[in-house]
Amino acid sequence: MTCLECNTPLSYLDHRKAIERFGFELCPAHRERMERLLKQKDLPEETVILYYGLKEIGIASMLAWWDGKQTIDLAISRVKLNISIEKEHEPLNSEEVIQALEKGMMDYKDGFTNIRITQSLIRKDLRRTVENIAGIIADLRVEVKAI
Numbered sequence: 001m002t003c004l005e006c007n008t009p010l011s012y013l014d015h016r017k018a019i020e021r022f023g024f025e026l027c028p029a030h031r032e033r034m035e036r037l038l039k040q041k042d043l044p045e046e047t048v049i050l051y052y053g054l055k056e057i058g059i060a061s062m063l064a065w066w067d068g069k070q071t072i073d074l075a076i077s078r079v080k081l082n083i084s085i086e087k088e089h090e091p092l093n094s095e096e097v098i099q100a101l102e103k104g105m106m107d108y109k110d111g112f113t114n115i116r117i118t119q120s121l122i123r124k125d126l127r128r129t130v131e132n133i134a135g136i137i138a139d140l141r142v143e144v145k146a147i
């Protein structure tokens with residue numbers, strides 16, 4: 001049990017607080033930093049969950065990235081991929097979650113690929129959400145090379 005950001009060993013209580021909030025190990029300083037950022041930028045906590053889910057498989061993203069016009073929830077600038085985390089009005093059941101994932105809610109604008117991912121998808125199936133994003137990144141890398 002050590003912090004993902006600074007490797008500080010965590011007490012059981014700190015471990016539990018971080019896991020309950022974000023599902024990942026964070027020391028009190030880093031947990032509070034994330035909580036402040038979410039509050040400041042009015043972002044859902046799923047943004048942090050997805051950020052660490054991607055980080056875990058070696059994908060670096062930027063949290064609350066200001067692109068000059070708007071704040072992007074999560075940005076992967078190398079492949080010009082912007083991810084926005086959407087609040088849904090009604091919780092999706094697991095079948096709807098899988099359909100939403102396969103539909104890959106995507107659009108393209110000004111050279112950027114934008115994907116919208118719902119909060120419940122991140123909560124219910126982080127692993128598949130992360131794998132899906134990794135697949136999109138791999139496709140985008142091929143496109144970048146082809147140009």
Ligand SMILES: [Zn+2]
Nearest residue numbers: 003006027030
């Ligand atoms: Zn830390």
